Amino acid sequence: MASHRRPKQPSRTRVTVLTATAAAAVALTSQAAHADPKPTKKEVKAKVDKLYEEAEVATEKFNGAKEKQEKLEQQVGDLQDKVARGQEELNELRNGLGSMATAQYRSGGIDPSVQLMLSSDPDSYLDRASTLDQLSGKQADELRKIADKQRALKQQREEASDKLEELADTRKALGGKKKEIQGKLSEAQSLLNNLTAKEKAAMAAADARASRASSSRADLGNDVPESQRAAAALNAAKTKIGSPYVWGATGPSSFDCSGLTSWAYSQAGVSLPRMSQDQMNAGTRIGQADLKPGDLVIFYGDAHHVGLYAGNGQVLHAPKPGANVRFEAIGNMPFNTGVRI
Missing domain, CATH: 3.90.1720.10 (endopeptidase domain like (from Nostoc punctiforme))
Incomplete structure (x- = not known):
C-alpha cells in the first residue's frame, strides 16, 4: 500500500547556510575577477628603480646628518677639554689666592700703627708694609683673573650644553633617515621577491650585462x-x-x-x-x-x-x-x- 506521507521539507537553517555560502563564493569570484593583475616584470623594475632613487635621496640626507654628527662630536670634545683645563686653572688660581690670604692674615693681624710702635726696627717694618701693599695688589689681580675665568667657564659650559642638544637632535635625525632607507630597500626587495625565479634571473642578467658592457667596452674618447x-x-x-x-x-x-x-x-x-x-x-x-x-x-x-x-x-x-x-x-x-x- 502506497505511503501518503508528504516529502520532508529542507530546514530553513540549512537553506540559509547554503545561501550564505553560495553568496560568499560569488563574492570571492567577483573579487578575484576584479583584483589588480599581478604587475609585470617591467612594472616591478620601474617601481624598484623608483624606490632605489628615493632611498638614494634619503642616503644623501643621512650622509649629511652623519657628517654633522662627526663635526659636533669633535666640537663637543674640544669644548669639554677646554672646560676641564679651565677648571684646573681656576682651581690653581683659587689655591694661590688662599695662600695669599693666609700669609696676609699671619702678617697683618695687628693694626699697622701698633706694629710700627712695637717695631724695634722701623725701617724693617716699612719694608714689610710695602710688601703687604704689593701683596694686596696682586691679590686683587688674582681675584680679577678668577672672575674672568669663571665667566669664560660658564660660557664654555653653556656652549657645550647647546652642542650636546644639537648632537642629540642630529643623532635622532640620523636614526630616522637610516630607518627610512631600510624601509625603502625592504619594500624594493619585497617587490623583487614576488617575481618568479625566471624573471629574477632575467633582471639580474640584464643588470650584469649592463655593468660588463659599460665597464669593459666604454669608449671614453x-x-x-x-x-x-x-x-x-x-x-x-x-x-x-x-x-x-x-x-x-x-x-x-x-x-x-x-x-x-x-x-x-x-x-x-x-x-x-x-x-x-x-x-x-x-x-x-x-x-x-x-x-x-x-x-x-x-x-x-x-x-x-x-x-x-x-x-x-x-x-x-x-x-x-x-x-x-x-x-x-x-x-x-x-x-x-x-x-x-
Missing part, C-alpha cells in the same frame, strides 16, 4: 682632464669599477655615489664635502658641453646623485643598490650641472 688632480681622481675611481654600491659607504671596498667621488678626490689630495648637494658647491660650476674627464657631474633637480665625468659622454659612478661602480651614458639621468674641482 680622447678628452684630456683639465688638471692633474682631476686626472688622479678619475684614475683612482677607475680602480674601483665593479665595487658594490652600499648606502653610506665611502670605500675602499664599497661606495654610495658621493662616497665614490669624495674617496676618488681624496686620493688626489683634495677633500670634498660628503653630500652630493655640497659637492655641487665645492668648485666652479660648468655646463655639460664644457665637461672634462674628472669633473663632477651632478644629476637630478635636487642634486641627490653625483658621478665623475669620464669622457665621450660617459660617467663613472656608483649607481644604486644592487649595482656596481661602472661607466654609464650621461644621458641616462637628468643632468643638473658640472663642477670643476
